[in-house]
Amino acid sequence: MSIYSGKRVALLTQHGKERVVGPVLERELGCRVEHTVGYDTDLLGTFTRDIPRSGTQLEAARKKARVGMELSALSLGLASEGSFGQDPFMGMFPWNVELLVWIDRERELEVVGMAQGKANFSxxxxxxxxxxxxxxxxxxxxxxxxxxxxxxxxxxxxxxxxxxxxxxxxxxxxxxxxxxxxxxxxxxDVRAHANPMRMENIRLAAEDLAQKLRSLCPACGTPGFWKVERVAGLPCSVCHAPTNETRAETQGCLICPHRYTRELTDRSYADPRFCDNCNP
The missing domain is CATH 3.30.1490 (Dna Ligase; domain 1)
Known part of the structure; x- marks a missing residue:
């Protein structure tokens, strides 16, 4: 059970996103995702460039969520926004980043789920x-x-x-x-209902959001207790000097000042390729 079990959540979309977002959040949180209509979300920007998006990707998603809350008179709102560009590693193929914003008016809380991956965009x-x-x-x-x-x-x-x-x-x-x-x-056509590859990234963003909303702050119980900082210093496997590789992660609360740093256990040493002493 989650703190959102039985709660109604407005999802403003006109491109079928409720088909993948709803099942994930309802299964993981026990909430009821309600498909909200009555506003043309294309007015906030289109991928075909006939209407440019004003503001950032996050701002567009936030705007949709708040409009959905107003239309439905609900205190919980949900919306997504995608962006497309080149992959951040080699810049060789198209890349899709999906943000899914959850707004809780009563708690004055905003939690963002994210997923990214290759895109079918050419x-x-x-x-x-x-x-x-x-x-x-x-x-x-x-x-x-x-x-x-x-x-x-x-x-x-x-x-x-x-x-x-x-x-x-x-x-x-x-x-x-x-x-x-x-x-x-x-x-x-990269609108969600017309692009199954993008729809899968939206589903993954919903999975990410659900994990964050199920993670509660140990101090105050606020949802969204999640990674806020990585701690470098994983020792080199050859000379044992600290490297820039991640040694630990710090989780933080979105409301209170509580922080918790945990050491990563998946590996004890960094590859010497990433060591400034061994590979200057």
Whole structure:
């Protein structure tokens, strides 16, 4: 049982996120996730660039959660926001970061779940239908939907949510006829309901959020007692000098000043590759 068992939570979404978020949180927390509608969340920004997002990813998720709370008259709100870019390691493939924000008005508390991983997010400019078909197959179409527009990525004439081969061929022909430069721009539709790979990251963000909400502060009982700092200094396996590798983690409360540092037990020494003495 969690402190949110039996509680109603507003989830504002128009892209089917309730299908993965609801089951996770209801199972782990015993709460009741209520799908909330009545606000066009695209007004806060679209991935197709026709409406730019104002503010940060976290601010957008927070705004959605608060709007959902207002519409439902509930004191608990929940919303997610995604972002796309290059992977943070090598910058070689598309990357998706998902944030899932939980707001508890009564406790004046905000807890954020997060997940990240590879994304199905690509684009192509072409004048050739055969090339467009090959591109769509690489995107795992029609399981993952496609967006089409004439001329370029900035053309305002957009067709979203294309989910069948017949529809794609017809839309490609339409865009080609509209295009003054003889090209058509295609890209992955990364709205949650149109992109199963992104939906899985949203589910993982819900799992992360549930873990945080089930972790209570030992001092005051507030949910979200979680990692706030890593402690470096894991000794080198050769010379035993401290390295920058993580030795311990500090958990902290979001409300009271309580902190707890625990030593990591998965390994006792760092690889000498990460030692400034052995590998300066």
């Amino acid at each position: 684009h192509l400019l072409t004048a050739d239908w055969a090339t467009a078909k090959t591109f769509a197959r690489k995107l795992r179409f029609p399981e993952h939907h496609v967006v089409v527009r004439p001329e370029s990525e900035h053309d305002p004439r957009i067709r979203k949510g294309i989910a069948t081969w017949t529809e794609l061929e017809i839309t490609f022909a339409w865009a080609l006829a509209q295009s003054e430069n003889g090209h058509v721009f295609l890209e992955t």
